[in-house]
Amino acid sequence: MVDRGQDKTTTTASDLSLKKKELLSSAMKRTSEWIFSQEIPSDVKVRVGEASFSIHKFPLVSKCGYIRKLVSESGDADVPLIELSDVPGGAEAFELAAKFCYGINFEINVENIATLRCVAEYLEMTEEYAVGNLVGRTDAYLNDVALKTIAGAVSILHMSESLLPIAEKAKLMSKCIDAIAYIACKESQLSTSGRSDNSGSDGVASSIPSQQRPVVDWWAEDLTVLRIDIFQRVLIAMMARGFKQFAIGPILMLYAQKSLRGLDIFGKGRKKIEPTQEHEKRVVLETLVSLLPKERNAMSVSFLSMLLRAAIYLDTTVACRLDLEKRMAMQLGQTVLDDLLIPSYSFTGDTLFDVDTVRRIMSNYLESQMGNHFVLNGDDEYFSPPQSDIEKVGKLMENYLAEIATDRNLSVAKFISLAELIPEQSKPTEDGMYRATDIFLKAHPNLSDMERKKVCSMMDCQKLSREACAHAAQNDRLPVQTVVQVLYYEQQRLRDAMNGNENVESPSANAKLNVYSGDTQFHPVSNEITGLRRENEDLKLELVKLKMKLKEIEKSTVKVKATVINSPSVNSSPSGSADKPPLPRRSFISSVSKKLGKLSPFPRIDGITPFAKGRTKPNKDRRHSIS
Structure with missing residues (x-):
């Protein structure tokens, strides 16, 4: 009993395998049954890939110009086999075309229209x-x-991607792209007008241009998808029909978020791709960058930063x-530190x-600012941006310098090159x-x-x-010259505060005010800045000399103290100053500031220059060292 069941199962399996070789699907089986029910034996076999169709020659030749050419070129009216290896859509598409040739009704819908149009082509x-043919x-x-x-x-456009190049020949792609561009522009105009009408009733909202408020x-x-x-062709067609560039931004953001998903652009490990x-993904990114709107502020800085990270990660072109x-x-003023x-x-x-990338960004910003500063307006006067x-x-x-300063691999040259750009x-x-320097x-x-x-x-x-x-x-990390x-x-x-000049501006502040005061005489300001820098360098040199003199004074003071201690007169009167009251303690800042005023290489307000030739020897109460 068991053996008979096993034999029956084996026979059924072999029959099914034979049927699969002859017929690809149940629909094809019904087509063949309908053909055989006409009591007219099939006279040709059409092989499409691995599937074979035993059908009649006349319905195909009457409506299919390509098969008619194959039969006429063979020179034999009784062609037993026709090979079709590159049918768009494969055996299923040919099956629908064969049904159409036999007059069998089937439904045309969005899912099969692309395949039908390509196989008909x-x-x-x-x-x-034939009149009313499939095309x-x-x-x-x-x-x-x-x-x-x-x-x-x-x-339909998405399904046509797998039917190239016949879909291009049938102009199916261009029709879909034109239809999308036309409808998108129409929808965009309607939504823009609707938003402008709604904002017109609100005084605050109407003051903001609708172009600055793109809506997805x-x-x-x-x-x-x-x-x-194909996505690039669609956007180009939309812009050719008048689609606003500022509205392209949200579409690009959606496409980038989906297509560039999975990139570890925020990590620091090796590439896992x-x-x-x-x-x-590199091709996708380069294409998206080429489609970015030319208008300023059309894209957010965070999105541009994300694209730049991905471009560096994927090693895109330098351009x-x-x-x-x-x-x-161009939008550096809107950038935050994380960007x-x-x-x-x-x-x-x-x-x-x-x-290096941030340095180039800053250099580009400075170049753009140089182009914007000191531009003539209608009254022939110079003006500058806010x-x-x-x-x-x-x-x-x-803040960026302070953030990267903790990196031990950051060289002095790179730190200075960035600082000089500010x-x-x-x-x-x-x-x-x-703070960044410290x-x-x-x-x-x-x-x-x-x-x-x-x-x-x-x-x-x-x-x-x-x-x-x-x-x-009090910072021990700073050089002595800087502290001085x-x-x-x-x-x-x-x-200056003691003299009542509390509102006196510093030279650098005056230079800054002169640059942005709208005065047309720019060259005297630049000459003054150059002179201030030269004086600053001279000051640094004098401070170095002062340091050397201070060290010499310290050495001589130590020698004098050692001599006084060893003298017998000092030993004979150890309590000579014991009856004197103790001097009040002075803070470090006030002591150093006072001594620097006496030792400064610069002339004082009263015109007396320290270390002058006619200077008398300082008394005993002022022999304290500034160190």
């Missing part, structure tokens, strides 16, 4: 061979039904990265963050630069004296606040 089922039927359905909505057009349209996400080259996938850097430079903290993907033991944007950029770069007019005070010196304790001097030369001690001066005066500079300027500030 391949078999040349045009009006030339005409499919074109009518496309024009009247399928291409009336964006969803239908996108669906409901159909934008449908476009993300398209291949990148296959070469083939990396190449595909692609430079384009993104210039776009970020500039781009990890270094070189994996060569260099810095943790990509400092200070707020420049000050924001200066504060941003100071414009003077963007820094009301030097507290931010002092962090850098703390993270790099093995710097030489010359390197520490170079780093500290990036800040202007004259523009430090009182709190920063108090901290710098800080104390000197603090003493000068106190002296």
Whole structure:
């Protein structure tokens, strides 16, 4: 009993395998049964890939121009076999075409219209061979039904990607792209007018241009299923029909979020992506960058930063990265610190963050500002952009320097190159630069004296606040020359305050005000700045000389003290000064400031120069060393 069941199962399996070889699907089986029910034996076998169709020659030849040519070229009216190896859509598409030739009814819908149109083009089922042929039927359905909505057009376009190049020959791709562009522009105009009408009733909202408030349209996400080259053609067609560039931004963001998903652009590890996938994403990214709107502020800075990270990660072309850097430079005033903290993907033991990219962004910003400053207006007067944007950029770069200063691999040259790019007019005070300098010196304790001097030369001690001066005066990491500079300027500030000149501006502040005062005489201001810098260098040289003199005084003081201690007169009267009351203690800052006033190489207000030839020997009460 069991053996018979096993034999029966084996027989059934063999029958099924034979049927699968002859017929591809149940629908094909019904087609063959209908053909055999006509009591006319089939006279030709059509092989499409691995599937074979035993059908009649006459229905095919009467409607398919391609098969008619194959039969006529063979020279034999009784062709037993026709090979069709490259039918678009495969055996299923040919089955639908065969049903149409036999007059069997079937449904044409959005799911099969692309396949039907392409197989009709391949078999040349045009009006030339039969009235109401398949080409005409499919074109009518496309024009009247399928291409009336964006969803239908996108669906057909997406299916046509696998039917190339016959889909291009049938002009199916161009029809779908034109339909999407037309409907998208129409929908965009309607939504824009609707938003403007709604904002017109609100006084606050109407003051903001609608171009600055792009809204993602409901159909934008449908476009993300398209291949990148087809997606590019769709956007170009939309812009050619008048689609606004500012509205392209949200569509690009949606496509980028979906197509670039999976990239570890915020990590610092090795790349975890296959070469083939990396190449595909690189092509996608370069195409998206080429489609970015040319208008300023059309894209958010965070999105541009994300694209720049991906471009560096995927090693795109230099032109692609430079384009993104210039776009970020144009909107640097809107940038936050996280947007500039781009990890270094070189994996060569260099810095943790990509400092070179940020330096190029800052250079591009300065170039754009140079082009905007001192432009003639209608009254032939110079004007400059508002200070707020420049000050924001200066504060941003100071915070960036403080953030990357903790990196032990950051060289002095790179730190100085970034600090030099920060414009003077963007820094009301030097507290931010002092903070970044202090962090850098703390993270790099093995710097030489010359390197520490170079780093500290990036800040202007004259523009430090009182709190920063108090901290710098007790900072052991700063060079002695810098501390002396800080104390000197603090003493000068106190002296001016005592003389009633509390509102006296510093030379650097005056230079900054002259640059932005709208005065047309720019060259005298630049000459004054050059003179101030020269005087600053002379001051540094005098301070070095002062330090050497102080050291010599200290040595001579030590020798004098040793001589006095060893003298018998001192030993005979040990309590000579015991009856005197103790002197009040003075703070370190006041003591050093007072001594610096006496030892300063600069002339005082009363005109007396320290260390003059006619100077008398100081009395005993003023022999204290400033050290």
